[in-house]
Amino acid sequence: MLVAHLDGPTLARLRLATSPAAEVTSWLQAALSPFGHPVHGDPGPAARAALRHPDVALVAQLVTPPGRGGYTPDLLTPKPPLGPPDAVFEEQLAAAEATSAGEVAVQVHERFPAGRMPVCVRAAVDDGTLARRVADGLRHFWRAALADQWPALRAMLEAELALQATTMATTGVGSVLNSLHPRLAWTGRALTIDSSYRITTALAGAELVLAPSVLAWPHISTQLCDAGNAVLVYPLGARQAGQRRGGLGELVGASRAAILADLDVPRSTRQLSERHQLAPATVSYHLGVLLRSGLVLRSRDRHSVLYRRSADGEELVGRRPGQEPTRSASRRKTAWVGEPGSGT
Template sequence: MLRYVLNEDDVGAVRFALSPLCELGLSLRAIREPARFPLQLGWLRRTEEARERLDMRVLGALIDERMWTPDFLNPRPASPLTRLEDEFRALAATPADVFRSDLVAVHGHVPEVFAGSTSQALRRIIRALRQLWETCFEPYWPRMRAVLEADVVYRGRQIAQAGVASMLNGLSPRIAYDHGVVSVRLADPNDRTLAIDGNGLTLMPTMFTRRASAPVGDGPPMILYSARGQGALWEAEPVANPAAVAAVLGETRASLLAALGDPASSTELGVRFGVTASAVNQHLRVLRDAGLLVSTRYGRSVLYLRSELGSALLESRSG
């Protein structure tokens, strides 16, 4: 059990963040044991051929049989807009003692593949992770990030409507908040109680944690939890003729719903369907209000993505 003790100021400073590097590291769990991550089987199928070309000797040494990864792969993001290249630069600068102690905390020793020069080992790790990113993540990252950001938007709405305590208690069955203490039930049999002491608690949605995760060591306070909305992430491609749905929603809205298996902005959709931006926005608002779409801000744009309910509606009419 891990317990984070928060004072009143700490509760008000709880923040959310996303980390591409964390997603890369945690994805090794699904690669190692696909059966434990059924929601990511679509991603695993799509990337199966590409993963055959990865440096699995290096990547495999970054995870153990407990599905733990070293803390240097789980940095606390400095910004909600953290870029992978910035994280790679920070990873390359990991001190030798930290690098080795993080590996020992996971494996009990430094794996043979990382013996010798720390800088050389870090270069190999970054090279292997970059290949993983370019072949298996980059093509799907906009869609994955849209789901992660939609989760953050949802949690923010929870805080506004019901408060931080309600939000924390809704993150996962493994996470509980009571009287200033956030308790996280982990696979680690050791009990740890850590005071936040003004260091801020960071919450991070991820695609590759089934319940809840936290740093292996006593690093910056951080909890990783399973993002909402993953069920529709790897659904089949949009149906070609959603005629039955069109009879209910109208042809334009049905077409938009079918197209939004991948996230897109209203501007992009307007161009694709030959509809004015104002008309597209009106249709999207109706679909979102009906629970058929989710939306989230991505940079200067608002991205829309079909919800699980929207996917279920299309499937029920296309079978």
């Protein structure tokens, strides 16, 4: 459990902002996965080609591998500054480049706590070029893989900012904090986040930025131990994303959508194969993608391996864990049509 105590001045300074650096880091992570993004599919050949750039490859070593837990250095995702929205990304890159050598070393050693630091990373830390090269790598990957899509992403993010600003004005900060993610809760004095980390921290008189993300889905990421760089990146809700993009079938693909919807109770690969008339290997592939995306959980019952929806999976199909299917949910299931062009 991660617990962050927030004092009154911190709550008074809390604000909402977009974080292009968080989006580009999430998209780079998706490009590193052979399965692409769990919602948006294959980042495409331009993103994969950009990974060959030496500075992008250096950043890729610092990003937590897809499907694994761990720490990604905060210097990749600086707090979005105040100012014109069009200038935010370049100012974030300037903040990354300005990270002190000592702070770079601390963050990189936290990323590789077992001492298995890649040679290229160690060399960049030792010669003092890592912060500059991180900024250059993020800028190169942005231009190659994300800049053309940014206007559409930004529109979604700004709609979310407007929604949360209205919620904050009408029902208060606590209501906003309690709505951001199923694993996050506001107690009235502290944020609690269900996490494998066991950390308790406090923000006093700090500026905390809440940054919605399209590409970080379904994960929530926090930078709450540094009062000067306090950011909480949360994914746009799966239900809202489904409304914008035309349903779960368009989000994860019709085959995976059907399998995910059928996991109201635990089922095996063989059972799903028979129920959906798909080859066992095909079902196994789709379950593997859903498992790595955190949408399903796996357990063993005697000689069978069973799969069921996780809390994120329940959120994606529009239900709370344990909630019975409704008629409207059943109607949604029948409308899940269409496979994305890739990543299905």
